[in-house]
Amino acid sequence: MSDSLLEVRGLTKHYPIYGGILMKQVAKVYAASQVTFSLKKGETLGLVGESGCGKSTVGRTLLKLYRPTGGQIFFEGKEITDLSEKEMRPLRQDMQIIFQDPFESLNSRHTVGKILEEPFLVHKVGTPQEREKRIVELLDRVGLPERARHKYPHEFSGGQRQRIGIARAIALRPKLIICDEPVSALDVSIQSQIVNLLLELQKEMNMSYLFIAHDLSVVKHVSDRVAVMYLGKIVELTTAERIYEKAMHPYTKSLLSAIPVPDPTKRAEIQALKGEVPSPRNPPSGCHFHTRCPFAKDVCRTKVPEFKEEATEHFSACHFSQELKDQ
Ligand code: ADP
Ligand code: MG
Numbered sequence: 001m002s003d004s005l006l007e008v009r010g011l012t013k014h015y016p017i018y019g020g021i022l023m024k025q026v027a028k029v030y031a032a033s034q035v036t037f038s039l040k041k042g043e044t045l046g047l048v049g050e051s052g053c054g055k056s057t058v059g060r061t062l063l064k065l066y067r068p069t070g071g072q073i074f075f076e077g078k079e080i081t082d083l084s085e086k087e088m089r090p091l092r093q094d095m096q097i098i099f100q101d102p103f104e105s106l107n108s109r110h111t112v113g114k115i116l117e118e119p120f121l122v123h124k125v126g127t128p129q130e131r132e133k134r135i136v137e138l139l140d141r142v143g144l145p146e147r148a149r150h151k152y153p154h155e156f157s158g159g160q161r162q163r164i165g166i167a168r169a170i171a172l173r174p175k176l177i178i179c180d181e182p183v184s185a186l187d188v189s190i191q192s193q194i195v196n197l198l199l200e201l202q203k204e205m206n207m208s209y210l211f212i213a214h215d216l217s218v219v220k221h222v223s224d225r226v227a228v229m230y231l232g233k234i235v236e237l238t239t240a241e242r243i244y245e246k247a248m249h250p251y252t253k254s255l256l257s258a259i260p261v262p263d264p265t266k267r268a269e270i271q272a273l274k275g276e277v278p279s280p281r282n283p284p285s286g287c288h289f290h291t292r293c294p295f296a297k298d299v300c301r302t303k304v305p306e307f308k309e310e311a312t313e314h315f316s317a318c319h320f321s322q323e324l325k326d327q
Contacts, residue, residue, distance in 0.1 A: 004077070005175055005208045006039040006062070011071035013054075013061045017281070030280050031057040033232045035071070036307065039176070044202070044209040046219030046240065048255070049229035050277055055212045058229070059178040062210075063095050064088050075176075093123050093172040100181035102165035106153040112139075112164055113149035119171040138167040142197060159190035163197070170201055179211045183218065195222060216252075217259050220244065225313075228252045231288040232280055234307065238314040248316040248325050250293045287319065295320055 012033050019026040032054040039045050047055050060066050062073050064080060072081045075091060083091075099105040106115055113135055120131045136146050142163040153161055162182060169177055179198065183191040199222060202209060213219045219226055220240065227237040228251060236249040247253050254273050275292050278284050284291050290300040299319050307317040310325065318324065 003040045004038050005041045005043075005075070006210075007072075007074040008038070008058075008062055009036050009072045009074075011035040011058065011061060011073065012069045013057050013066060014069045027281050030232050030283055032061065034307070035229075035232075035234055037227055037234065037237060039208045039210065041175070041208060042202070042206045043224045044211050044222050046216075046223030046226040047210055047212045047229060048216050048219055048226060049214065051214055052277060052280065053229045054232040054280070055214075055229055056180055057232075059097065059180050059210060059212055063097060063178060065097075093119070094175045095178075096169040096172075096174040096176070097178040097180060098162070098165050098169050098182045100184050102161040103153060103158075106161065106164060106168075108153050111150055111152060112144075115153070115164065116149075116168055116171060119168060123172060125172065134171070138171060141170075141201075142167045157190075158186050159194060162186065162194050166194075166197065166201070170205065170207075173205055174207060176208045176210070179209050181212050181214065184214065191218075198222070215258070216243070216255050228255065231278065231283050233288060233317065234315075235289065235318070236314075236316045237307075238311075238316075242311075242314055246311075246314070246325070248310055248314070248321045249318050250295050250324060251289050253324075254294075287317070289318075295324065 013031050015029040015031055016025045017027040017029060018024060035058050037045060047058065049055055057066070061068050064083065068081060072079060074080065075095065080088065080091065116135045116138055117131055120126050120134065126134065135149060139146060139148050144160060144163055153164065156164065182198065183194050186194060198209070201207065211219055211222050223240045225237065225239050226243040227234045228249065229235065230251045236243065236247065236252045243252065244256065247256055273292050278288070278291055286302045287300045287305050290296040293300065303319065305317045305319045307315055310316045310321040
């Protein structure tokens, strides 16, 4: 698979919870389990699911910002799962992340110029003059004036701060960017500007994006394929076109029914999800979704559904994918 940039196989991240006077491990958060997908060069995979379902955990674990509990990660065909931080360092310039709240991720005591110089210093790229030139180019490219260099993050609006976060992420021309809800905290009017900037940059630099969002409407315009997560697992993965037109998994269907459509009769009648999301400390048996699924049968309570290809390039983890396919 020469055009594959990233491959994630069975990626699992369980956070230990410590408690009691001896601070022993008393529980686990099953934040991400058996997550499998690949990302081609220049491709965008949307990763969608309710808050707390493990999206950020997947993004950060595959970058090795967290140590995986299980599974494998391959970047450009090379396994990176067990590389040390030192061994990861040369790869860091190829794999970047943009956060939901750039204010938290940008050092408030540093000027924008200093923030943008840091990646070059860390990776020992360029002379001081070359770095200065690149910083001015970067600011221009993300739509900020040159004088922004001398200001501090708090002097900018949310959208402008996200532009700074983007400039920092693209400074070393990465191959992969994890976009972790990059527009969720922004005004709707600003969201599309930032999304468009990300799309332009992707085209120019042939980057791959894992684009994380909590609802399907945001990823619709950016994704080539979409993966839907529920309680730590990918439940459905297919092309962007199919996920909106031919969703098979009841969870995806219910997420779709929450998006307003011009003609509501076109969509199968599925009510908004009932009940609360169960705790990832104690996920339900069998299919994690059975407690909220309008189609659940006995088997769903006892047997974990396999994540399998139910139609060409269309993966779903539901015992009744075939029956629900055309509904
Ligand atoms: P999402 O990005 O989809 O909102 P997260 O990946 O942030 O979800 O979180 C998944 C689950 O893991 C949540 O229940 C969250 O509380 C838990 N979690 C996240 N980070 C940690 C951590 N460092 N230690 C313990 N639990 C965590
Ligand atoms: Mg998150």
